[in-house]
Amino acid sequence: MNIFEFNKNEIIKIELNDFKKRFDHELRYLEEYFELNKKMLIKRKWELDSCLSDDILNNPELEDTFRDFYLLDYIKIPCYFYNSAIVSLYSLLENNLNSLCEIIQTETNFVIGLNDLTGSNIIDKGRRFLIKIANIDFRKVDKEWIRITDYQKLRNLIVHNNSQIKNRETDFKLLSRFNGIKTYSVEKDFHISDIKVISDFLALIKKFISSLIDQIEERKFKKFITAQVPYPFDEDEKIELPF
DSSP states (O other), rough: OOOOEEEEEEEEEEOOOOHHHHHHHHHHHHHHHHHHHHHHHHHHHHHHHHHHHHHHHHOOGGGEEEEEEEEHHHHHHHHHHHHHHHHHHHHHHHHHHHHHHHHHHHTTTTTTGGGOOOOOHHHHHHIIIIIISOOOOGGGGGHHHHHHHHHHHHHHHHHHHHBBBBBHHHHHHHHHTTTTTEEEHHHHHEEEEEEEEHHHHHHHHHHHHHHHHHHHHHHHEEEEEOOOOOOOOOOOSSSOOOO
């Protein structure tokens, strides 16, 4: 079945200069935001250390009590920041992956968009679009994609499970793949304890999106003539794509 018509004389290259500028700006804003918060967290820890030391000095017999009392102060505020950072970075990934797909669809006049594909979430749909529609070779970003799915599951545990461990076997296995996450078997919860979990995710997104940009800009696309597409679109039906 071939439901597409295209101008055989119009071969186009897709320039992503504007997209790259916006993406770079977003990365810089987040990097600056994370650095500011990192400095504030360090300052806050120094203040807590000082308060704890004073309390222990004045009441040495209550040292264990004070340490237990201060524990949540040490954990909670950083945890809120780290959790929100994971969610923000995941949104950055979703939005930019979606934008790349929209640019390709618009530039080529292709009638099938991200929402026409099956998938449980935006990044899954984006991957399917880039592979099936734009003929992008995801083998070149396979390592990054596998790691992204780890962060996707981590984000879901934070957002949907409130950082609670529901499935001991799978959740503990996932969390063990991150350096900088502490788990508590008794309380059945976890918290991010190292900003490296955040900075690694940011670097991963940058590398992943940059690799996709390179592939898109390297290849040539054929521009389509607007055509009618049967709805709903059946992905399992064989369609000839003139790429």
